[in-house]
Amino acid sequence: MDKHLINRRQFSARCAAFGLIAAQAAAQGVDTGAASKPAARTVKLPGGAIVPALGQGCWHLGQGRHPIDVEEQALRTGISLGMTLLDTSGDYGSGRSEQFLKAVIADQRDRIFLVSKVETYEVSGDGIASACAASLARLGTGYLDLYLLHHPVPSAQFSGVVAAFEKLRAAGTIRAWGVSNFSLGQMEDLFRVPDGARCATNQVSYSLNNRGIERDLLPWCKQHNLPVMAYSPLGGDHNLVIGDRTLAQIGTAHGCSAAAVALAWVIRSGSVIAIPESGSPEHVKENAAALSIALTPQDFQTLNAAFPGPSGSQ
Numbered sequence: 001m002d003k004h005l006i007n008r009r010q011f012s013a014r015c016a017a018f019g020l021i022a023a024q025a026a027a028q029g030v031d032t033g034a035a036s037k038p039a040a041r042t043v044k045l046p047g048g049a050i051v052p053a054l055g056q057g058c059w060h061l062g063q064g065r066h067p068i069d070v071e072e073q074a075l076r077t078g079i080s081l082g083m084t085l086l087d088t089s090g091d092y093g094s095g096r097s098e099q100f101l102k103a104v105i106a107d108q109r110d111r112i113f114l115v116s117k118v119e120t121y122e123v124s125g126d127g128i129a130s131a132c133a134a135s136l137a138r139l140g141t142g143y144l145d146l147y148l149l150h151h152p153v154p155s156a157q158f159s160g161v162v163a164a165f166e167k168l169r170a171a172g173t174i175r176a177w178g179v180s181n182f183s184l185g186q187m188e189d190l191f192r193v194p195d196g197a198r199c200a201t202n203q204v205s206y207s208l209n210n211r212g213i214e215r216d217l218l219p220w221c222k223q224h225n226l227p228v229m230a231y232s233p234l235g236g237d238h239n240l241v242i243g244d245r246t247l248a249q250i251g252t253a254h255g256c257s258a259a260a261v262a263l264a265w266v267i268r269s270g271s272v273i274a275i276p277e278s279g280s281p282e283h284v285k286e287n288a289a290a291l292s293i294a295l296t297p298q299d300f301q302t303l304n305a306a307f308p309g310p311s312g313s314q
């Protein structure tokens, strides 16, 4: 047999090794120049972790929207293309999203940046620690890279929530914590409680057709060096922007899809992480292209005209 030929197992091992190198390069913002393009854009979290500006949302995954093997292939495709941040919640599909992820991350936990969430009804007493333990069991892992409070609780409860998160962080059960769906006023209240400024991100809805956070929250986060994690970055299931003709035209000029243009716009600043969801490998490939598109000043002007921001935004 030709000694240069390798068998299927060796081939898989080498592909896996390449994926790891690509993911590490992605985390460092390095372009390996290979066909499987890694993330060219990264975002630094306040604790120092560097994550790809494009992750993968997992809200509906593992719940029958697509065949399970297709969804697994979609996530693995995204990971190999540098979208190594995975966003889930103990609440998604009553835990089924996390259970589904267990199989995807089992053989590659060290290259995944894993984000999950705790619900408002779980925060009292030892609720955050218990919810986190339940998430870890479903995910089959010993730690979360980031744990978020899914929705705001009354500000009077912020110090208790932060203390519970900090306890988990000190124990190494979570590496960082953050919040989700917080308004500007709630962020200000959070930063006033002890250790509140250790918050790593605020995950909020942000897309071309939903630019409300540009009015006040986004500038405030930028001022405080706090990255924003944009959910529903394509507009969400019921308001998708990807059928828009302007986006399609810009995409044609860049050799990519309308979806990739929409995502490239969301991550344009270097301080926003977008987490589009897709259970389709083809869609994921389209989305990953957003990491390597350079929108031009003319593109931004055209997009601002087609999708105006709130008055006062830039």
Ligand SMILES: NC(=O)c1ccc[n+]([C@@H]2O[C@H](COP(=O)([O-])OP(=O)(O)OC[C@H]3O[C@@H](n4cnc5c(N)ncnc54)[C@H](OP(=O)(O)O)[C@@H]3O)[C@@H](O)[C@H]2O)c1
Pocket (backbone or CB within 6 Å): 056, 057, 058, 059, 060, 087, 088, 150, 180, 181, 203, 204, 230, 231, 232, 233, 234, 235, 236, 237, 240, 242, 257, 259, 260, 275, 276, 277, 278, 279, 280, 282, 283, 284, 286, 287
């Ligand atoms: N913190 C919160 O309160 C909160 C709220 C909502 C969402 N989230 C997180 O954010 C993630 C994403 O948000 P989302 O699911 O609301 O909205 P989204 O990512 O804007 O849109 C998802 C939809 O877009 C489709 N899609 C994705 N890529 C596409 C492409 N290239 N071409 C055509 N269609 C495409 C998906 O269908 P296919 O599967 O068929 O591709 C799916 O129907 C969620 O999974 C979740 O992790 C968080």
